[in-house]
Amino acid sequence: DAKTTQPPSMDCAEGRAANLPCNHSTISGNEYVYWYRQIHSQGPQYIIHGLKNNETNEMASLIITEDRKSSTLILPHATLRDTAVYYCIVRSQRGIQGAQKLVFGQGTRLTINP
Amino acid sequence: DAGITQSPRHKVTETGTPVTLRCHQTENHRYMYWYRQDPGHGLRLIHYSYGVKDTDKGEVSDGYSVSRSKTEDFLLTLESATSSQTSVYFCAISDRGPNSYEQYFGPGTRLTVT
Numbered sequence: 001d002a003k004t005t006q007p008p009s010m011d012c013a014e015g016r017a018a019n020l021p022c023n024h025s026t027i028s029g030n031e032y033v034y035w036y037r038q039i040h041s042q043g044p045q046y047i048i049h050g051l052k053n054n055e056t057n058e059m060a061s062l063i064i065t066e067d068r069k070s071s072t073l074i075l076p077h078a079t080l081r082d083t084a085v086y087y088c089i090v091r092s093q094r095g096i097q098g099a100q101k102l103v104f105g106q107g108t109r110l111t112i113n114p
Numbered sequence: 115d116a117g118i119t120q121s122p123r124h125k126v127t128e129t130g131t132p133v134t135l136r137c138h139q140t141e142n143h144r145y146m147y148w149y150r151q152d153p154g155h156g157l158r159l160i161h162y163s164y165g166v167k168d169t170d171k172g173e174v175s176d177g178y179s180v181s182r183s184k185t186e187d188f189l190l191t192l193e194s195a196t197s198s199q200t201s202v203y204f205c206a207i208s209d210r211g212p213n214s215y216e217q218y219f220g221p222g223t224r225l226t227v228t
Contacts, residue, residue, distance in 0.1 A: 034215070036217075043204050043206070043219025043220055044204070044217075044219050045219070046216040049215050097170075098144075098145070098164065098210050099145045099147075099162050099163075099164045099208070100147075100208055100215075101172065102217060104156035104157040104158070
């Protein structure tokens with residue numbers, strides 16, 4: 001699996017867009033980029049995923065560079081409730097027997113300031 | 115929220131005693147996972163299941179065993195607990211099909227081995 005590199009921490013003002021970068025320079029052609037977040041003491045929560053194209057859902061947008069070596073998660077209007085650790089994960093869509101064996105790194109601790 | 119419960123939510127036990135953690139789902143999802151989370155390590159996969167009675171090891175499986183006798187329950191057993199197994203344990207589930215990219219996590223079990 002491709003390894004990912006994320007900044008350990010970031011700050012963002014409430015109401016502004018939070019842009020979280022992730023480097024995955026060794027990503028292979030069939031590997032997806034997933035983003036999860038973990039709010040203090042809770043289980044991780046899926047945010048979004050993508051392969052090549054940019055993706056958007058009700059939570060966030062995912063921008064993947066053309067060479068797929070990096071991506072950015074965008075929270076368009078950050079709120080205090082978005083304070084969490086954000087994990088960028090690169091994983092092929094199917095593991096053994098179709099299971100997903102996610103590999104979590106250290107993530108980025110995002111703090112939204114009032 | 116996905117119907118995942120973990121029991122117990124907190125447990126303190128002594129070194130050398132057996133411990134079983136339970137994960138229960140009401141979603142009828144095919145795949146179930148056990149992760150542990152320690153400071154400085156993120157989440158690491160212990161074992162996973164891809165069907166009733168079908169399980170496989172993750173990256174940190176030593177000292178742990180699992181069982182899945184029915185779809186809704188996935189048990190994690192520490193045969194003889196050690197202090198290094200003090201951790202927060204998360205169960206997760208995922209399904210196959212078009213929505214199989216997302217794992218849903220339970221609330222976690224905090225285990226302390228003294």
